[in-house]
Amino acid sequence: MVILANDVFKPIMYGTAELLGLAPSYVDDTSVFFPHPTSNLDRSQIFRLVDARIDEIANVLLGKRQLKAGRMKDEGISGIKAALAPFCQSLHEDGAELTIGELHGGTLETRLEVREACEDGTCVLPREQLTAIVASMLRDFPQVVNVRMADSREA
Amino acid sequence: MIEVYEPCGVLREHRVRAAARPRALDGLKFGILDNNKTNAEALLDRVSSLLREKGAELAVKARKEVWSLPAPGEVIDSLAHCEAVIFAHGG
Numbered sequence: 001m002v003i004l005a006n007d008v009f010k011p012i013m014y015g016t017a018e019l020l021g022l023a024p025s026y027v028d029d030t031s032v033f034f035p036h037p038t039s040n041l042d043r044s045q046i047f048r049l050v051d052a053r054i055d056e057i058a059n060v061l062l063g064k065r066q067l068k069a070g071r072m073k074d075e076g077i078s079g080i081k082a083a084l085a086p087f088c089q090s091l092h093e094d095g096a097e098l099t100i101g102e103l104h105g106g107t108l109e110t111r112l113e114v115r116e117a118c119e120d121g122t123c124v125l126p127r128e129q130l131t132a133i134v135a136s137m138l139r140d141f142p143q144v145v146n147v148r149m150a151d152s153r154e155a
Numbered sequence: 156m157i158e159v160y161e162p163c164g165v166l167r168e169h170r171v172r173a174a175a176r177p178r179a180l181d182g183l184k185f186g187i188l189d190n191n192k193t194n195a196e197a198l199l200d201r202v203s204s205l206l207r208e209k210g211a212e213l214a215v216k217a218r219k220e221v222w223s224l225p226a227p228g229e230v231i232d233s234l235a236h237c238e239a240v241i242f243a244h245g246g
Contacts, residue, residue, distance in 0.1 A: 001174070004198060004243040021169035030173070039193035046194050050201040057202060058209065061185075061239055063176030 002060050003027075006036035014139070028140070032057050077103055080141055087137060096124045098134075106145030110134065113152045127151040177238050181210035186237035188226060189218040190244040199243050206241075 005013060010033065017026045034049055041049070050057075081100050088098045091112075101109035110131075114124055124130070131149045138144045177183050185206065187199045196218075203213045214237050219226045222244065234240050 001239065002241045004202070004241065006244075009244070021171045023170070023173065026173060034198075038198065041194060043197050046197045047201045050198055050205065054202070054205045057241070058180060058206065061177065061183075061206075061241070062180070 001030055002057055003031040004057070005031055005033055006038055007033040008036040010140075024139075028142075029063075030060060032060055080108065080138060080144065083137060083141070084134065087133070091124060091130075094123050098130075103144065106143065108134075108138070108144050108147045109150075110147060111150045111152075127154065179210075180206060183211040183238050184214040184236075185211050185239045185241060186215035186217060186234040187213065188230070188234060188240055188242040189216075190222040190242070191219055192222045192244060195243045199241065202241055202243075 003013070010027070013027045013031065018024070023029075032053055034053070038046065038049070077100070080103070084098070084100055088100075091098045096112055096114045099111045099113070101111060103109075112124070112127065112130065125133075127149050131147050134149070135144070135147045138147070183206075185203075187203055189195045189199050199216075203216075207213060215234050217226070217230050217233050219230060
């Protein structure tokens with residue numbers, strides 16, 4: 001099975017796979033994503049989207065995810081930072097700064113600084129939950145095996 | 156006396172294994188399943204055309220009538236003899 005889907009449906013697909021008892025990697029192993037929306041494109045635009053992904057589709061069909069590994073390597077830390085940017089912004093609005101550090105041996109180092117405006121620190125989720133959220137958001141980045149977060153509230 | 160119920164249930168793990176992958180595109184009999192949303196057909200037409208250029212054979216072209224519901228049993232059955240199925244949904 002190869003599933004072709006718009007990228008906005010990723011969270012639903014991960015959740016559905018889990019409910020169906022499929023392996024956590026099922027969506028990553030079987031799906032190829034297109035930028036949302038596709039319903040407003042004409043036939044030639046759809047064809048171009050497919051043409052750009054046909055090798056990836058063939059690789060997924062044959063169980064070889066070569067393209068993905070290459071893409072992840074190219075994206076490096078900048079891709080990780082881009083993926084986390086909206087989350088960092090929401091933390092900023094809640095009174096904390098999440099800094100994305102280095103990636104070493106599969107462990108992503110992050111640092112959370114909770115500002116004075118949030119003195120007791122309760123306006124921001126506990127470190128354990130934030131770490132789990134960050135790890136979940138990076139499930140498309142197989143090079144990130146573990147997320148470590150230093151929290152100023154624990155200093 | 157107050158009767159108190161234990162709220163913890165029994166966790167039953169239900170794991171499903173994915174089907175084995177085909178080894179090559181050449182001669183591969185594949186099916187496509189269109190979820191009936193806008194442009195799904197165009198997208199799958201292009202995919203099947205390009206896969207045929209790589210030697211695969213389109214064996215079944217199926218469509219769900221209602222995109223938000225699971226495919227009916229007869230649609231799934233029609234795809235059962237395919238070696239691989241490509242499914243598109245989007246919007």
